[in-house]
Structure formats: structure tokens, C-alpha cells
Amino acid sequence: MYEVCKLSDETACIHLEMVFKSFLLVACLLVSATKASPFYLTQQYVEEFEHGLDELKQLSKTYEYHQADFLPENYSEKQTETDTEEFDFIVIGSGDSGAVIASRLSEIPEWKVLVLEAGVAETKFTQVPAVQTHLETTPYDWWHTTVSQNKSCLGMEENKCAIHAGKSLGGNSATNDMLYTRGNHKDYDIWADLGLDGWCWNDVLPYFKKIEDAHMHDLDRKYHNLGGPLHLEHFQHESGIAQNIFDGGHELGIKTVDYNGEHQLGLGIPQAITKKGRRNSVSEAYLIPADKRKNLVVRPLSQVVKIVISPHTKEAYAVKYIHDGHLYVVKAAKEIILAAGAINTPQLLLLSEVQELDPRKTWNISRSPPVADLKVGHNLKDHIAFVGLNFVFNETAKEVHEGEDSVVDYLKNAKGPLTTAGAEVLGFLKTEISKDKSDYPDVELLITMDLYNKGSRRRCTTPSGPRWKARPASPSPWCCCTPSPPESSPCTTKTPSTTPLINPNYLEDEENHDVDTLLAGIHKALKLAHTESLQKLGIHLNHNQVPGCEHEDVDAYWKCAIRHLSVSLRGVSGTARMGRETDKAAVVDHQLRVHGVHKLRVADASVIPVSISGHLTAPTIMIGEKAADLIKEHWK
Numbered sequence: 001m002y003e004v005c006k007l008s009d010e011t012a013c014i015h016l017e018m019v020f021k022s023f024l025l026v027a028c029l030l031v032s033a034t035k036a037s038p039f040y041l042t043q044q045y046v047e048e049f050e051h052g053l054d055e056l057k058q059l060s061k062t063y064e065y066h067q068a069d070f071l072p073e074n075y076s077e078k079q080t081e082t083d084t085e086e087f088d089f090i091v092i093g094s095g096d097s098g099a100v101i102a103s104r105l106s107e108i109p110e111w112k113v114l115v116l117e118a119g120v121a122e123t124k125f126t127q128v129p130a131v132q133t134h135l136e137t138t139p140y141d142w143w144h145t146t147v148s149q150n151k152s153c154l155g156m157e158e159n160k161c162a163i164h165a166g167k168s169l170g171g172n173s174a175t176n177d178m179l180y181t182r183g184n185h186k187d188y189d190i191w192a193d194l195g196l197d198g199w200c201w202n203d204v205l206p207y208f209k210k211i212e213d214a215h216m217h218d219l220d221r222k223y224h225n226l227g228g229p230l231h232l233e234h235f236q237h238e239s240g241i242a243q244n245i246f247d248g249g250h251e252l253g254i255k256t257v258d259y260n261g262e263h264q265l266g267l268g269i270p271q272a273i274t275k276k277g278r279r280n281s282v283s284e285a286y287l288i289p290a291d292k293r294k295n296l297v298v299r300p301l302s303q304v305v306k307i308v309i310s311p312h313t314k315e316a317y318a319v320k321y322i323h324d325g326h327l328y329v330v331k332a333a334k335e336i337i338l339a340a341g342a343i344n345t346p347q348l349l350l351l352s353e354v355q356e357l358d359p360r361k362t363w364n365i366s367r368s369p370p371v372a373d374l375k376v377g378h379n380l381k382d383h384i385a386f387v388g389l390n391f392v393f394n395e396t397a398k399e400v401h402e403g404e405d406s407v408v409d410y411l412k413n414a415k416g417p418l419t420t421a422g423a424e425v426l427g428f429l430k431t432e433i434s435k436d437k438s439d440y441p442d443v444e445l446l447i448t449m450d451l452y453n454k455g456s457r458r459r460c461t462t463p464s465g466p467r468w469k470a471r472p473a474s475p476s477p478w479c480c481c482t483p484s485p486p487e488s489s490p491c492t493t494k495t496p497s498t499t500p501l502i503n504p505n506y507l508e509d510e511e512n513h514d515v516d517t518l519l520a521g522i523h524k525a526l527k528l529a530h531t532e533s534l535q536k537l538g539i540h541l542n543h544n545q546v547p548g549c550e551h552e553d554v555d556a557y558w559k560c561a562i563r564h565l566s567v568s569l570r571g572v573s574g575t576a577r578m579g580r581e582t583d584k585a586a587v588v589d590h591q592l593r594v595h596g597v598h599k600l601r602v603a604d605a606s607v608i609p610v611s612i613s614g615h616l617t618a619p620t621i622m623i624g625e626k627a628a629d630l631i632k633e634h635w636k
């Protein structure tokens, strides 16, 4: 599958799916010669493992999400069990940023650190990279959707797109596609241009390097590092078409690059956040190594419902959370760090509009005046992807692992199709319509083989079926980014047990620049497919048309298809954006402190002020690392 992603404020994303027959065999090869193989894995273990994977896949097909299962409506009536517990720091959320901050702060033995996480721990099955899309319809996801969109998501039920968000120790890093991308140098220089000291490329590069334990050949060590917590490698399985794609790129003058190095523009082999073929979430990389520290307490299945802020001193001093149906209150002596992700963080800020610590009032927020008047939830940015472009190619492509059992290969050799979520090549490209004079991409092309992505395959190859549901039969939202009008807002309802209302207004810019950029990306992908190097594989467009878009004019067809089949690429950011105090849209300052509130920081994808030209895990981990240093510096 190719994915052309719209990047930054004027970019888009496209998926081109490539199906070839040999891949269809793989599913049938899962169990085979374990008896014959001369290694110590017992056949029983292999069978159990395979069974576990099947159960997870089954769960993803049958699971129905009910808010009430997690938060009984009347929990506010329950007695507060404790208000005496106190930590120095309370970190809300254990995702890409929260886990990093908690781990780093707990390096100071005198500081007591508590992490409250609504989700559960990973398992050896969820850590199998190939099950990634299955996780999106299990309890490992928050099951957010947009409200009905006017000009996008038209192929989805009720015109709603799914907005996936991981709910687990490790947050999204426990459920995401494991792609490691930093974005463009210029992205961060734009942040600095907004007056955000300490966030230009030269400031953040050391943090990106600090994160990395990069085990890939030929990397320029000026940009990469060995020995950091996060293990990076290439996916341990590829179909054999990457070289054809690079050769095709060369025919078009597109370079092969390390897109996390000096030059981002070009095509490159995906850098993956995996370790020996297994997902390497921030829980694995940061929390588990810190597990033995007595000063670090991690509480899964603990959903925060409110940050308590004194209306008099404007100081955040406690957190209310639900665990096992009971309401708890815990105090923070030094700071509370909110890292619940770009949807849940603004929701919690809105729910915390602040009153005295009084369990009887809980979250009846409408009674008290807000502690600060901030634009929480505004400025939502996302990456939006077109997923309706797929290619078929013929049997000349390399056969994959015939005669090998994938489970055995995974367990014994850390290789094989289970070690990848499917991405073969990533490209950051500049289309003909870009007005930027620098080497700044406006689309991303993500080329994936749709081995295990059944949902996506269904979506892309049989568009004549019924409308796709945003959930649970979700067309899994791979993809990209679009600017949202400033009014767009993930407004939240006033109880934590109801899902936030998310209105990203995808593809609603007046000049249709987003649609045009996606279209330009489609043309780039089509050109690549027509190169000699790819034609050798017999690649041709799958001509299934999106119903309702049939049109003689080719571009008119694509534009209609874009509005039907563009989905969130899970790149939500900006909902509690960083900015100076004079910046009316800003929620936090350059040190991530909430404007007008003391002892409360936000440190996650919400603070990203201007969209990044890439996926957001690495930038968010960087934010976590930097936040930890800022906090340490403040309290040293």
C-alpha cells in the first residue's frame, strides 16, 4: 500500500495498496514444520502463541466499546477513599511523553513520582508488530471518532472518521505503526520563530539523539545515536520491492535518503521502533527499566477525571482518579504533568476548570468560573490520508517465507512477516503545487504491503460495499495531516465518562488546498508506479471505483474519492498549543507551563504549535525528554 500523506499545514496523504498473490499465502503458512525444526521452542508453546494471536484478532472483530463499562455514571457519588497520599510529581498518562517524563524524573531518588494510566499493560501478543491494526478495535484504544464531517469522511458511516488513540501503558507507542520520523528541521525552526526559545532544530536535535539506540547501517552519527533507551532498526521483514521503488524514484530524480538525517526529501527504508522484531514501546524502553526504583509508582487502569486547582492560588495540587470503580484523590507536592494525548489532555483541562478540593462537587464544572481563560481544544491539527489508491502487481514479486512458519520465525529468529506492520518505503516529497522554496515536503508517500491490514484491504479493494463504519468495522485510519480552521475544537462534554466531541473540519479550507495537495500526491504516486523499475513488477492500478464518484474526468474522480476516503492518520496535535503569553491561542509557555496556572505542565502532542512534517511519536518522545530536563532544572 502506498500512502501519500499531506504534511504540515498544506499537505496530504495517500495510500496505494499493492496486493500480490504470494502474500495471500502467508496467512495459510502460520503453522507448519515446528516438529521438524531443530530448536528448543516447543511445539506446544508455538501453538499457544498462535492461539493467543488468534484470540486477539478475534477480540478485535467482536469487541464493542461501551463507555459505561469503564466509568459507571454514578461513580462521583462514591466515597473518596483517600486524600492523604502525596507524591512530588504526578504524571497523567504513560504514553510517548508521560512514560519518558516519569522515568527521567524518577532518576532523582528523592523525588516520589506517580504515573496514572487509564489503560492496561502490553502483552507478548500486542507487541507483535503485525497485529497493529487489530489493536485499534480492542480495549487498547479509546475509540474516539470525529463528529459528522461536511466535506470529508463521506464514505464512512454518518460521515464520521475514527480517531485512534492508544490506551495502554506506553500509550500510542503500544499500539501505533512503529514508524520513527522526526519531521523536517524547518518544522522546529518555525516553532522558534514563534518566540518559543529552546525549540529550534539545533535545540531539539540533541534530544532526538538522546532518545535513540539506532541499529541501522550507514547512518550519519551526526544525526543519530547508539545507546539511548529507544531501540530502532529496520523492520525485520520486507517483501523485496523496496529496491524497485528506489530505482523508480531515481528515474524521477527522487533520492534515496535517511529521512531523519540531513535531508528529509526523498524515499527511504522505514526506521522502526522495534527491538529484534518486537514492538519497543516507551513502556518497554523507559518504564520497565525504571521499574525497580522505589520512588516510581505506576498505576494502570487508573483514569484521571480531574486536576484540582485552587481558584485562589491558581495552583494545581491534586488529582482525582477512578480505579476499580472507586474515586481516589492524590496530592502533588511539586507538580502535575498532564500527558494524556492530544484528545484527552484538552478534555481533562476542560474538566478541571477548577474548584476547591471537594469530593461532593466533583466535576460539576459549570458552577465555578474558570481558573484561566485558555483556548483549550482549539487549533487541532491532524494528518489526513487518502486510502483509496491501491495497486495490484503480479507474481513476479518475491515469494515470502514459503515453507516457513511465521510464528516460529518470529519466536525463534525475530524475523518474518509478523515483525512488521507492513511499511516498505517512506517518502517525503514536494509536489508541483508546493510554493515553498526550501526542501520542505508537502506530502508523504507510505508504501505498505497490506499483509495483515485486513480492514484496510477491505476498505481499499471493495469500495462497492456498504458505507464503512468509523467503528468497530473501522477502516483503520492510516494517515496524514490537514490544517484545521482555528475554530475547530475537540470540545468535550462535561463528564469524563462521555467521549469528547472532535470536529477537525477535514478538507474544509476555502481554497481547497488540502484536496489539491492530496491530488498532487496521487499524481506523484501514479508517476512512480509508471516508472520502468516498477512496471517490471507488472504494477497496475486497481480500478475499483469509489461508489458515487464515477466520473469521466480523472481528476474530478480523484477529488471526489479524496473526500470519501481520506481518514485521520492519527497525527492529532496542537490542542493545548505552546505559545507566548501574548499569543491568544496558546495554552502553555515554552517551558510547557499552563498559562495562568501554577505547578501544572502539559507535555504531549497537544503542545505542538505547528504541525510536523512526519509522524508524531519521535517528536512527542523528544518533548517528554525536554520536559523532564525543564522540570529538573526548575526544581534542582
Ligand SMILES: Cc1cc2nc3c(=O)[nH]c(=O)nc-3n(C[C@H](O)[C@H](O)[C@H](O)COP(=O)(O)OP(=O)(O)OC[C@H]3O[C@@H](n4cnc5c(N)ncnc54)[C@H](O)[C@@H]3O)c2cc1C
Binding pocket: 092, 093, 094, 095, 096, 097, 098, 116, 117, 118, 119, 136, 163, 164, 165, 166, 167, 168, 169, 170, 171, 172, 173, 175, 176, 177, 178, 179, 180, 181, 302, 303, 304, 305, 339, 340, 341, 342, 344, 345, 348, 569, 570, 571, 572, 603, 604, 605, 606, 614, 615, 616, 617, 618, 620
Ligand atoms: C493507531 C496509531 C498509529 C500511529 N502510528 C504512528 C507511527 O507509526 N509513527 C509515529 O511517529 N506516530 C504514530 N502515531 C502517532 C503517535 O503515536 C502519537 O502522536 C503519539 O504517541 C502521541 O503521544 P502522546 O504522549 O501525546 O499521547 P499517547 O501516547 O496517546 O499517551 C497518552 C496516554 O494517556 C492515557 N490517558 C488518556 N487519558 C487519560 C486519563 N484521563 N487518565 C489516565 N490516563 C489517560 C492514554 O491511555 C495514553 O496511554 C500513531 C497513532 C495512532 C493512534
